[in-house]
Amino acid sequence: MLRIGLLGAGRIGRVHAQAIAAHPHSQLCAVSDAIADAAEGLAAEHGATARDSMEIIADPSIDAVLIATPTDTHSDLIEAATAAGKAVLCEKPVDLSLERAMACQAAAAETGQPVMVGFNRRFDPSFTALKSAAEGGEIGKPELLSITSFDPAPPPVNYIKVSGGLFRDMMIHDFDMANYLMGQLPVQISAVGTAIVDPEIGRAGDVDTAVVTMTYADGMIAVIKNSRRAVYGYDQRIEMLGSDGLLQAHNILENAVVKSTANGVTGAKPTYFFLERYMPAYRAEWDAFVKAVQGETAMPVTLGDGVAALAMAEAATRSAQSGQPVAMADVLKPVAK
Structure with a gap:
């Protein structure tokens, strides 16, 4: 069972929360959002706890994070999560800056942690x-x-x-x-x-x-x-x-x-x-991510695809x-x- 931290409790975060909670091999454990009420409400719906993003990333009991925060935070969170040994699924785009996205790709590659970009289509x-x-x-x-x-x-x-x-x-x-x-x-x-x-x-x-x-x-x-x-x-x-x-x-x-x-x-x-x-497609995307993290398949959409x-x-x-x-x-x- 993969223990998941969800970063971002907005509209797309709620979609992902449903997919995580419904999957037989993942458990939504923690939710963060810049708006505390949003994180607390979504966490309560799924029996999770509302926490700070960096606390979730630092928690060794969390296996993977799903990043559904504003785009200008994506690269920083990918780098922090992979450095902490987490697998990552990040919503598109990787960044608004191509140069920053490529730097993120290089930094994540050094950790060896799997990263998937959310091209659900x-x-x-x-x-x-x-x-x-x-x-x-x-x-x-x-x-x-x-x-x-x-x-x-x-x-x-x-x-x-x-x-x-x-x-x-x-x-x-x-x-x-x-x-x-x-x-x-x-x-x-x-x-x-x-x-x-x-x-x-x-x-x-x-x-x-x-x-x-x-x-x-x-x-x-x-x-x-x-x-x-x-x-x-x-x-x-x-x-x-x-x-x-x-x-x-x-x-x-x-x-x-x-x-x-x-x-x-x-x-x-x-x-x-x-x-x-x-x-x-969102449900199938999450299933593909879980299987890849568990080593059953290759990562179907890579950080390189996002770049x-x-x-x-x-x-x-x-x-x-x-x-x-x-x-x-x-x-x-x-x-x-």
């Missing part, structure tokens, strides 16, 4: 089935990947100001998904973005609508489309075209009823947001700002050790 049943089919050669050689990710509504502008921007905060999931499906990093990234949904987002220095095109050494192309507004629900689709066919992962709908009348054919909308859409996705977000940010394509080699070179 890799564990979505539809997306894993698409990857399996592609790797099985069912559509021949993959040639063109298209990832659509539209939120139902933008977050508050106050969140936008500290999020690191759409490419680091929202599209980073899609960068990781592209890496997961393509099995390699792109060589070049081109991005365009605009603040067409909410001008306040633009005044805050961010975009709310963006398209990124990625090219690969073997000629493959991937396209990612993001928007902070889709009035019909949470739009999450993947399409992969290959030499022998097409693979598609469609939206998960609110229900499976289709009405067909003389007036037309209608069906339900997509599920509203990520909590409804990806709860099975790679952040580097792609950095390249996209530079491209959107300059209007020019950005080579991944140029992004990685200044921080390469």
Whole structure:
């Protein structure tokens, strides 16, 4: 039984707490949060205790920590936890700074402790089935990947100001998904973005609508489309075209009823947001982490994967700002050790 400390009791922390408590081989023992009432309330729900983050990390009875705190604390907590001999699952992104994330990766590697980055979409049943089919050669050689990710509504502008921007905060999931499906990093990234949904987002220095095109050494192309507004629900689709066919992962709908009348054919909308859409993926993600820590499998999403996705977000940010394509080699070179 793995004894777990949860750092962060906000919305995503609560999701993780449910997964930890429900798993037969993990026990939620301690919870921390900058807001004491939040930590105490969540701890009480699961029979845990509310404690300070560094106390949890220093406790030798805690086997692993799950980091669900604000992004600007992630690297420091990863380093502290691994230095204390803890396994770590950290929510994305590793950091807002690529250089800091790479330094964190190096420091954690010296400890030998396992670290997993929370790219939960890799564990979505539809997306894993698409990857399996592609790797099985069912559509021949993959040639063109298209990832659509539209939120139902933008977050508050106050969140936008500290999020690191759409490419680091929202599209980073899609960068990781592209890496997961393509099995390699792109060589070049081109991005365009605009603040067409909410001008306040633009005044805050961010975009709310963006398209990124990625090219690969073997000629493959991937396209990612993001928007902070889709009035019909949470739009999450993947399409992969290959030499022998097409693979598609469609939206998960609110229900499976289709009405067909003389007036037309209608069906339900997509599920509203990520909590409804990806709860099975969060549970599968935690199960994969437990198995990896127990030595049953390799760590499925590494700290290196987190750094790679952040580097792609950095390249996209530079491209959107300059209007020019950005080579991944140029992004990685200044921080390469």
